[in-house]
Amino acid sequence: MNFELSDEQRMLSDSLTRFLADKYDFEKRRKYMGLEGGLDRDIWTGFAELGIFALPFSEDEGGLGGSSVETMIVGEAMGRALANEPWAEAMAIAPALLQAGSAEQRAGLAEGIIGGEIMPTWAHLEPGMIDRGEDIQTAEQGGKLSGTKTVVTFGAEADLIFVTAKGADGLGLYLVRKGADSMEARAYKTQDGKRAAEITFDGTPCEPLTGGVSAETAIGMAEARALSASIAEALGCMEVAIDETVEYIKGREQFGRPIGSFQALQHIAAGAVVEKEQVRSMAMYASVMCEDEDETARDLALSSAKVKMCDASRNVGQMSIQLHGGVGMTMEYAIGHYFKRLTMLEIAWGDRDFHMDRLCEAGGLAA
Amino acid sequence: MELKFTPEEEAFRMEVREFIEANLPDETREHLKKGNAPTKDMTVQWHKALHEKGWATPRWPAEWGGPGWSVTQMYIFQQENQRAGAPDPQGFNVGMIGPVLIQFASDEMKKKFLPKIASLDYWFCQGFSEPGAGSDLASLKTSAKWDEEGQQWIVNGQKTWTTYAQHADWIFLLVRTSNEGKKQEGISFLLVDMTSPGVEVHPIQTMDGGHEINSVFFTDVKVPAENLIGEVNKGWTYAKFLLGNERLGAPRVGSSQAKLEQLKEIAKERIVRGKPLWDHPRFRDKYVEAQVELKALExxxxxxxSSMQAGADQSKPDPATSVIKIKGAQMVQRMTELFVEMAGEQALPWTDGEEGDNARIGPYWAERAAPNYFNYRKSSIYGGSDQVQKGIISKAILGL
Incomplete structure (x- = not known):
C-alpha cells in the first residue's frame, strides 16, 4: 500500500501545471473559446510536446508505458485550468479503444496521437440514450456506417473519430477520418465551454478495428478510464472552486468585516474541504482500480467513486456560488465556470443514478 | 501508487486472522457481536493476549515495545482486529498517553510508565474536559499549585466525561499551572494515581442506560514532582499532539466494515413485507450509499x-485528521442508524444493564440497536466536536 507519487509523477504534475499557468489562465481560455472550433491547436501541440499523450501508450506503441495514475495527475491539472480540449479522449479513451485493433493499427495511430497531429474523439452515445446501457443503433455494413451519434466531444474538429456501431459480428469499433464522405457534423457549444457535435453517418466509409481484444472489452476499458479521468478532473475543479471561494470571502467586506470571519461561512467552506478530500481519495482509488483485470470489481469500484464525486461536486459547486453571492452568478467571474464544469462532469460517463443502479444490482462493493 | 497488498502483507493478514481466531474467547466475540461494548475484563484479557504476542502497541517504536510494523501492517492489524469483532487494545494507553510519553517525557518517566502502559497493568483514563471547558478546552480551571515545601503539586478541581474512570489506575490530566498570558500557555500535563487521597469518582449514566463516563473530583491531591510530563506550561502542545492521534484512531473503519457485513447478512434473512429486507430498493440504496462513503473514508x-510512512512530520497534527474525525464519526453513527431502521418495532424494548434482563422480544442484534444509536451520538462530540474540527479546517487549511 502506497499513495505517494513517484518523482517522475511529481515532475509531470509540475511541468503541466506550469504550462497551464502560462498558457491557460482564465482570460486566455476565454480567447480560445472564441476561436473557430473553440480551441487553439498550438495548445494541443503544446500538450503533445510535454509528452502527456505518450504517457498511456505502451512502449511497443511508441509511448511511455504509464498508468492511469499519470492520467489522474493530468486530469487534476486540466480540471484546475478548466481545459476544454479533448485530452481525455486522447489519453484515456483512444489508447483503450485501440486495444481492439491490430498491432499495425495501434502503432500507426498511436504515433499521430502522441505527436499531437491526431486529435481523436469517440462517437458513442446516440440520441435518446439517456442511459448508457441502451442498444446501439448505428450500424456498419460493407465498410460503411449509418446512424446518428450525439454529443460527440469536438466532433466537428477532431481528426479521428472512433465510432461504436453494430457490424455483421455484433458490436464493433470503427475509425472515421475528419471530412469523410457522407458524414454530417452539426457542431455546437456545450454548457461548460467545450464544443460537441451531432454526427450523422449516411454510408460513411470506415475502417474496422480488428485483431485485438473484443469491442466490448475495449469499450469497457475506455469507459472505466474516461470515468477515472473525469473524477480527477472534477477534483481539480473542486480544489480551485474552494480556493477561489476562500479568497473571495477573505476579501469581501460586509457589516464592516470580511465575510470570511463569519463562522456560518467558515463551516460551509470547511464542509466542502471534507467532501473534496474524500473525492481525492476516491480519485486515487479509481485510478488504480480502472486497470484492474477483474472487470466487475473494476466497474463497481469506479461506480462507487463516481457516486461520491457526484455528491461532492454538487456540494462544492453550489456552496461556491452561494458564498460568492451575486458576483458568483456572473459570466465574468471564474467560479460560475467551475460550477458549470462540475455539473457537466456529474453527468458524464454515467450519472449518479446509473452508478447507484450498477452498485445496487451487484449488492454493493465486494467485501 | 499501489493499493494492492504484497504477498508478504497478505501472509501477515492471515497470521493476524489466525491468531485472533485461535485466541479470542467466544464469550467476548458473542458479547461484541450483539452490539455490546466490551467489559473491563474482556478488554484486559484481550489486550494482555495481544501484548504477550507483542501486538498491543502497533504504533510505538520498537525501543518501547512496538512490533516494528510498517504502516500497512498496522492498518491490516487494526482492520483484522476490528473485523473479527475483537476489543481494541486499550486506546487511552496505547493511542494517547503512550505516544505522548514517547514523544515528550524524560527517559526516567518513560521507563517507569511505558512498560506498564503497554501491558495494561496501569489502566489510564483521560482528564481533559471540565464542566466549564468542553470545546473551549484551554479555559480549563483544575489547578496544580507547586508546594515548595513538599516539592510536589497540589491538584484541585473537577474533570468530567471521564471514560472508564471507574476502571482506571491512573489519569492523565491537563491542569492550570499559570494564569499569566494566553490561557493555552498556562497548562501543564500531569499523571495522577487514582488511589491518591482526594480523588473521587462519580458515575454519570448516559441516556442508553450505560455507565462509561464519570465526573472525577480532586481535592488537595498531592502529586509527586516527577509526574509532570515535559516542561511546565507546555501541556497544550502535548495535548494537541494527543488529540491529533485520537482523531486518527477515531474512524474505526474495520469496525464499520464489519457492521456493514453483519447488516447485509441479517437483511438477507429478515423478511419485511413479504420479502427479504435486502431486496427492498430503499434499504439497498442506504446500504450502498453507506458503503461508498466508508470506502472513501478507508x-x-x-x-x-501512507504520508506518515513517507516521512511526514509526526510531531504536528495533520489537518487531514480533522477530515477523518468528522467522516469517521459520521460512519459509526450511520451504522447505528441503519441497525435501528432494520430493527423496526423490535428496537423498542428497554433492557437494563449490558446484558438484557428483560425478556428479549427481537433477534439477538436488536436489543442494542437503539441504545447504540443513542450512545454513539457521542462520536461527533468527543475528541473535538464536528464544529471544532471545522474550525480547525477553517484556520489550519483555509486560513480563514
Whole structure:
C-alpha cells in the first residue's frame, strides 16, 4: 500500500501545471473559446510536446508505458485550468479503444496521437440514450456506417473519430477520418465551454478495428478510464472552486468585516474541504482500480467513486456560488465556470443514478 | 501508487486472522457481536493476549515495545482486529498517553510508565474536559499549585466525561499551572494515581442506560514532582499532539466494515413485507450509499497513513485528521442508524444493564440497536466536536 507519487509523477504534475499557468489562465481560455472550433491547436501541440499523450501508450506503441495514475495527475491539472480540449479522449479513451485493433493499427495511430497531429474523439452515445446501457443503433455494413451519434466531444474538429456501431459480428469499433464522405457534423457549444457535435453517418466509409481484444472489452476499458479521468478532473475543479471561494470571502467586506470571519461561512467552506478530500481519495482509488483485470470489481469500484464525486461536486459547486453571492452568478467571474464544469462532469460517463443502479444490482462493493 | 497488498502483507493478514481466531474467547466475540461494548475484563484479557504476542502497541517504536510494523501492517492489524469483532487494545494507553510519553517525557518517566502502559497493568483514563471547558478546552480551571515545601503539586478541581474512570489506575490530566498570558500557555500535563487521597469518582449514566463516563473530583491531591510530563506550561502542545492521534484512531473503519457485513447478512434473512429486507430498493440504496462513503473514508485513512510512512512530520497534527474525525464519526453513527431502521418495532424494548434482563422480544442484534444509536451520538462530540474540527479546517487549511 502506497499513495505517494513517484518523482517522475511529481515532475509531470509540475511541468503541466506550469504550462497551464502560462498558457491557460482564465482570460486566455476565454480567447480560445472564441476561436473557430473553440480551441487553439498550438495548445494541443503544446500538450503533445510535454509528452502527456505518450504517457498511456505502451512502449511497443511508441509511448511511455504509464498508468492511469499519470492520467489522474493530468486530469487534476486540466480540471484546475478548466481545459476544454479533448485530452481525455486522447489519453484515456483512444489508447483503450485501440486495444481492439491490430498491432499495425495501434502503432500507426498511436504515433499521430502522441505527436499531437491526431486529435481523436469517440462517437458513442446516440440520441435518446439517456442511459448508457441502451442498444446501439448505428450500424456498419460493407465498410460503411449509418446512424446518428450525439454529443460527440469536438466532433466537428477532431481528426479521428472512433465510432461504436453494430457490424455483421455484433458490436464493433470503427475509425472515421475528419471530412469523410457522407458524414454530417452539426457542431455546437456545450454548457461548460467545450464544443460537441451531432454526427450523422449516411454510408460513411470506415475502417474496422480488428485483431485485438473484443469491442466490448475495449469499450469497457475506455469507459472505466474516461470515468477515472473525469473524477480527477472534477477534483481539480473542486480544489480551485474552494480556493477561489476562500479568497473571495477573505476579501469581501460586509457589516464592516470580511465575510470570511463569519463562522456560518467558515463551516460551509470547511464542509466542502471534507467532501473534496474524500473525492481525492476516491480519485486515487479509481485510478488504480480502472486497470484492474477483474472487470466487475473494476466497474463497481469506479461506480462507487463516481457516486461520491457526484455528491461532492454538487456540494462544492453550489456552496461556491452561494458564498460568492451575486458576483458568483456572473459570466465574468471564474467560479460560475467551475460550477458549470462540475455539473457537466456529474453527468458524464454515467450519472449518479446509473452508478447507484450498477452498485445496487451487484449488492454493493465486494467485501 | 499501489493499493494492492504484497504477498508478504497478505501472509501477515492471515497470521493476524489466525491468531485472533485461535485466541479470542467466544464469550467476548458473542458479547461484541450483539452490539455490546466490551467489559473491563474482556478488554484486559484481550489486550494482555495481544501484548504477550507483542501486538498491543502497533504504533510505538520498537525501543518501547512496538512490533516494528510498517504502516500497512498496522492498518491490516487494526482492520483484522476490528473485523473479527475483537476489543481494541486499550486506546487511552496505547493511542494517547503512550505516544505522548514517547514523544515528550524524560527517559526516567518513560521507563517507569511505558512498560506498564503497554501491558495494561496501569489502566489510564483521560482528564481533559471540565464542566466549564468542553470545546473551549484551554479555559480549563483544575489547578496544580507547586508546594515548595513538599516539592510536589497540589491538584484541585473537577474533570468530567471521564471514560472508564471507574476502571482506571491512573489519569492523565491537563491542569492550570499559570494564569499569566494566553490561557493555552498556562497548562501543564500531569499523571495522577487514582488511589491518591482526594480523588473521587462519580458515575454519570448516559441516556442508553450505560455507565462509561464519570465526573472525577480532586481535592488537595498531592502529586509527586516527577509526574509532570515535559516542561511546565507546555501541556497544550502535548495535548494537541494527543488529540491529533485520537482523531486518527477515531474512524474505526474495520469496525464499520464489519457492521456493514453483519447488516447485509441479517437483511438477507429478515423478511419485511413479504420479502427479504435486502431486496427492498430503499434499504439497498442506504446500504450502498453507506458503503461508498466508508470506502472513501478507508482510502482517506490509508492516504494519511501512507504520508506518515513517507516521512511526514509526526510531531504536528495533520489537518487531514480533522477530515477523518468528522467522516469517521459520521460512519459509526450511520451504522447505528441503519441497525435501528432494520430493527423496526423490535428496537423498542428497554433492557437494563449490558446484558438484557428483560425478556428479549427481537433477534439477538436488536436489543442494542437503539441504545447504540443513542450512545454513539457521542462520536461527533468527543475528541473535538464536528464544529471544532471545522474550525480547525477553517484556520489550519483555509486560513480563514
Amino acid at each position: 482510502m482517506t485513512v490509508m492516504r494519511v497513513l
